[in-house]
Amino acid sequence: MSDYSSEDSETEFVLYRNNPEWKDVTPVKQDDGEEPVVAIDYTEAFWQYRREILKGLNKDLNIELDFIHKVILRQSKNYQVWHHRRVLVEWLKDPSKEKYLTELVLAKDAKNYHAWQHRQWVIKTFNLFEGELEYIDSLLLDDVRNNSAWNQRYFVINNTTGFTEEVLNREIDYTLFNTKDVTENESAWNYLRGLLLHDKGGLSKNKKVTEFCENLYKSGNHSPFLLAVLVDMCCEQINEGGGDSVYNLDRARTLCNELITKYDTIRAKYWQYMLDGIEKRPKRARVKRLLRAQIKHMDS
Amino acid sequence: MFTSETMPSLKFVPELHKKYLLFILNGKLPNLESMETNRTVLMYFALAGLDILDEIENIPPERKESIIKWIYSLQVVNEEENISGFLGSTNLITKENRGKNSPYKWAHIANTYSCLLSLLILGDDLSRVNRKAIITSLKTLQLPIGSFKGAKEGVEDDMRFVFCAACICYILDDWSGMDVELMVQFIMKCISYDGGVGQGPELESHSGSTFCAMASLALSDNLHRLTKAQFTGLRRWLLCRFDAGFSGRPNKPIDTCYSFWTGGALKILNAYQFIEDPNNDQFVLMTQDKYGGFSKWVNTVPDPMHTYFGLAGLSLMNISGLNKMFCELNTTRRVHDCLKKIQEKWK
Numbered sequence: 087m088s089d090y091s092s093e094d095s096e097t098e099f100v101l102y103r104n105n106p107e108w109k110d111v112t113p114v115k116q117d118d119g120e121e122p123v124v125a126i127d128y129t130e131a132f133w134q135y136r137r138e139i140l141k142g143l144n145k146d147l148n149i150e151l152d153f154i155h156k157v158i159l160r161q162s163k164n165y166q167v168w169h170h171r172r173v174l175v176e177w178l179k180d181p182s183k184e185k186y187l188t189e190l191v192l193a194k195d196a197k198n199y200h201a202w203q204h205r206q207w208v209i210k211t212f213n214l215f216e217g218e219l220e221y222i223d224s225l226l227l228d229d230v231r232n233n234s235a236w237n238q239r240y241f242v243i244n245n246t247t248g249f250t251e252e253v254l255n256r257e258i259d260y261t262l263f264n265t266k267d268v269t270e271n272e273s274a275w276n277y278l279r280g281l282l283l284h285d286k287g288g289l290s291k292n293k294k295v296t297e298f299c300e301n302l303y304k305s306g307n308h309s310p311f312l313l314a315v316l317v318d319m320c321c322e323q324i325n326e327g328g329g330d331s332v333y334n335l336d337r338a339r340t341l342c343n344e345l346i347t348k349y350d351t352i353r354a355k356y357w358q359y360m361l362d363g364i365e366k367r368p369k370r371a372r373v374k375r376l377l378r379a380q381i382k383h384m385d386s
Numbered sequence: 387m388f389t390s391e392t393m394p395s396l397k398f399v400p401e402l403h404k405k406y407l408l409f410i411l412n413g414k415l416p417n418l419e420s421m422e423t424n425r426t427v428l429m430y431f432a433l434a435g436l437d438i439l440d441e442i443e444n445i446p447p448e449r450k451e452s453i454i455k456w457i458y459s460l461q462v463v464n465e466e467e468n469i470s471g472f473l474g475s476t477n478l479i480t481k482e483n484r485g486k487n488s489p490y491k492w493a494h495i496a497n498t499y500s501c502l503l504s505l506l507i508l509g510d511d512l513s514r515v516n517r518k519a520i521i522t523s524l525k526t527l528q529l530p531i532g533s534f535k536g537a538k539e540g541v542e543d544d545m546r547f548v549f550c551a552a553c554i555c556y557i558l559d560d561w562s563g564m565d566v567e568l569m570v571q572f573i574m575k576c577i578s579y580d581g582g583v584g585q586g587p588e589l590e591s592h593s594g595s596t597f598c599a600m601a602s603l604a605l606s607d608n609l610h611r612l613t614k615a616q617f618t619g620l621r622r623w624l625l626c627r628f629d630a631g632f633s634g635r636p637n638k639p640i641d642t643c644y645s646f647w648t649g650g651a652l653k654i655l656n657a658y659q660f661i662e663d664p665n666n667d668q669f670v671l672m673t674q675d676k677y678g679g680f681s682k683w684v685n686t687v688p689d690p691m692h693t694y695f696g697l698a699g700l701s702l703m704n705i706s707g708l709n710k711m712f713c714e715l716n717t718t719r720r721v722h723d724c725l726k727k728i729q730e731k732w733k
Binding site: 133134137165168169172173197199202203206231232233234237240241244245271272273276277279280283314351352353354355356359 | 539540541542578579580581584585586588589590591592621622625626628629635636637638657659660661662663
């Protein structure tokens, strides 16, 4: 852990041992043994110790909040600094500056995991969901491939309105609108699948979605994510009893073969494995049906 | 995108990495002050990398012994406060408190994990490890939600530490160190709508946390708890992380360390073989530094972490001369075999 002063980074760093203010402190030597392993020249600073000092000296925690704000902007991928921030917010019970701080960090790196984690924690703990969907909109407008933003969208809806029929409809529209021009965006396809987990009909029976997919396919689009969704739709229908006129064994065969030979060749073995599984399924279902009939017959 | 036509075939040079890792292990490192409290983790990366290179045998016995001694000097046995385990470095050890308990001499779960594996790599039989004290302390780190925090106080909790806890229980062959059922429930809560696993519930799926989750399930013999839909979703999500190299999240750039995090998780779920690319190793080799070590991306500075994971990732690609991995424990099969022999004696 490095040491930071609250001054600007241009200020020359002075070791504690050379700092007159620390003159009255007798240094305690670390005992590294005779043969050090991965020896490192370092400076010490322990956040836990710092927190106990802050409490012990009854320091103004708002000043500390400003200090850690600066540290986070410089060290935004360090676990300890975010944890320190979280403890301070818990102590102060004041989440008012947190969204802004995470927005500053996300403005530089829109996928910073720590910032998103902190943001989710503060939003959920202090019920700050208001305005979050609008913020996500702005991020997706900037980069529709921002997977963190899509994940946040799911988080917000799951914790507020839930996926009611109305919300589901709205979100499907939103996702399809954002997919039509950028069809190789895994994040949006994954979100769409996430939405359909809440559709009573499953993956393959939402008219809006199937129409969108079929039109896209007919237009000559071969995004592997589109083809994969279509394969899974076939799987679902076959599992439910043979498949309808669109999503059936023949269709699955065609799609898998397209993925294997042309559109997702690095995962060819996987699609072959998927296809083998699908081919076996109708047979398995048939055997099960026969067995059931036989048992019924024996019972009567 | 790189294709075999546009990219020259790069060669793996094991000697370079041996030199680099020995330098990390024995030398003085400038510019790594921020890693001070995690020196054991650095040591672990160096030793584990050398182990994959099959170079442990070539470390002189006296040096091995001195490292083992140093590791044991970091063991904290404090059964009163239940903070036993290993420290990250000697920076809390002074002439006055050497061998005694004192404030802030708290073990950290990641350091306990690194130290135990390092001892195994060096051929130690763990006889000086206070297994009972460590297991008892581990229990106090599990939160009601099932997750683990890193240390008694002042540390966050997430899937990384769940994995460390599972490894510690597995190595010490004692699962009374955690509520396994609670851990399984936590992992299930972290499975996202997209099939992958996040560091915590509702967080974005990430290969690192997905690996940690799958390894923890495998080590505790709970992989069968995944539903068919979860199993299929996990494999699919992980397989999609491959594109000329492995990434850690959808729409993020490929990065050397994910050749193991993603690759290892695929191995655990028996799906690595579905990736078919004769140039799979080329991205990792593009991050091979000419003075040794691997870096995160092409033309960046190498570091011990990416060097270890680069080697581990190459081992999954069956590069000759590299020891095979036992992915669940993030170590080689050689070390895992040694562990099993040691555990026999405990029975």
